[in-house]
Amino acid sequence: MLVKMTIFKISEHWDSSMRNFFFFVVLMVFVLGVFVFTVEAETALDFKEGDMWSYFKGTEDPPSTWNDIVFDDSNWLTGVSGFGFGDSSYNTHLDDMQGNYKSLYVRKLFKIDNPSLIKMVILRVVCDGSFRAYINGVEVARSKTKLTEQLDITGFAHEIRFGDNVLSVQVLTDDSNHNSFSFSPFFKIITYKKSQNSSN
Numbered sequence: 713m714l715v716k717m718t719i720f721k722i723s724e725h726w727d728s729s730m731r732n733f734f735f736f737v738v739l740m741v742f743v744l745g746v747f748v749f750t751v752e753a754e755t756a757l758d759f760k761e762g763d764m765w766s767y768f769k770g771t772e773d774p775p776s777t778w779n780d781i782v783f784d785d786s787n788w789l790t791g792v793s794g795f796g797f798g799d800s801s802y803n804t805h806l807d808d809m810q811g812n813y814k815s816l817y818v819r820k821l822f823k824i825d826n827p828s829l830i831k832m833v834i835l836r837v838v839c840d841g842s843f844r845a846y847i848n849g850v851e852v853a854r855s856k857t858k859l860t861e862q863l864d865i866t867g868f869a870h871e872i873r874f875g876d877n878v879l880s881v882q883v884l885t886d887d888s889n890h891n892s893f894s895f896s897p898f899f900k901i902i903t904y905k906k907s908q909n910s911s912n
Contacts, residue, residue, distance in 0.1 A: 752905050753831050757822055759879070759899040761794045762803060769806070770815025770884075778817055779880035780849040785819050793818075796840075798892020811889050814841075818897065819880045829903040830869045836862045836898035841885040845897075847871045848878060862898075872901070 766788040768774050777783045791804030795816060806816070824830070835853055837843045838860050845853040845865075852868040883895045 753902050754905050755900060756824065756830075756903040757899065757901040759793075759820060759822075759897065761896045761898070762792050763820070764790060764792055765818045765820045765897075766790050767795070767804070767819075768817040769809070770813040770817060774817055777849070779819070779846040779878070779882075781821075781876060781878045783819075783878075788819070793896050794894075795896070796892070796894035798890075798894075800892065800894060802894065806893065809893060810891070814886075815882060815884050816895060817880070817882050819878055820897075820899075821876060821878050823876060824872055824874065824901065826903070827869070827872050827874055829905075830866075830872060830901060831904050832864065832900075832902040833866045833869050833872070834862050834898075834900040834902070835865050836860070837881060837883070837895075838898070839883045839895040840890075840893050841883055843881055843883045846880040848873065849880075 766785040767790070768778070768785075768788050775783065778785075794803030795806055795818075796802040796804075797806045797809055809816075835845055837845060837853075837855070840858060842856045843854065843859075844851060847865075847868060848871055850868065850871045852865045852871070853863050879897070879899050881897050885893050
């Protein structure tokens with residue numbers, strides 16, 4: 713009887729220990745998962761207001777390849793984002809826009825070393841009017857009305873190539889005689905951190 717009781721207590725103790733160990737392992741997996749999720753991503757690219765862009769005033773239509781990576785924009789003007797005129801302070805003043813042209817075309821080159829690591833692509837276009845945005849000539853977003861929220865365009869991440877790429881945006885105001893206009897493009901690419909143990 714004593715032997716049976718002893719075996720039962722040992723078994724009960726072992727079951728309890730194993731149960732505690734199991735919960736500990738589950739907890740550690742969860743904690744490590746949260747930790748990895750938190751630290752595995754980093755911002756690889758971040759276009760903010762005040763960054764330099766090439767731009768073309770829409771007094772006429774640009775060539776049809778204006779939004780492609782191979783297009784030569786060396787004859788375009790350059791200015792920092794925060795384009796506009798009127799009742800606010802702008803980084804690049806478009807004092808001749810009112811009554812003369814409705815459209816503005818902008819381009820900015822960027823490099824990506826490892827497109828396969830892209831986790832998220834975010835676009836935000838703040839403008840008084842409609843817009844169309846392109847990556848390497850492929851339309852990735854458009855709006856017919858004023859839009860200020862971020863757009864998740866990760867579905868077009870496959871359009872981003874190794875090396876040189878270009879983000880292009882066309883904005884259009886409904887009324888060229890309006891007394892003000894503003895436009896600022898924002899663009900962010902978030903990637904997974906490459907493992908230090910990886911040989912690639």
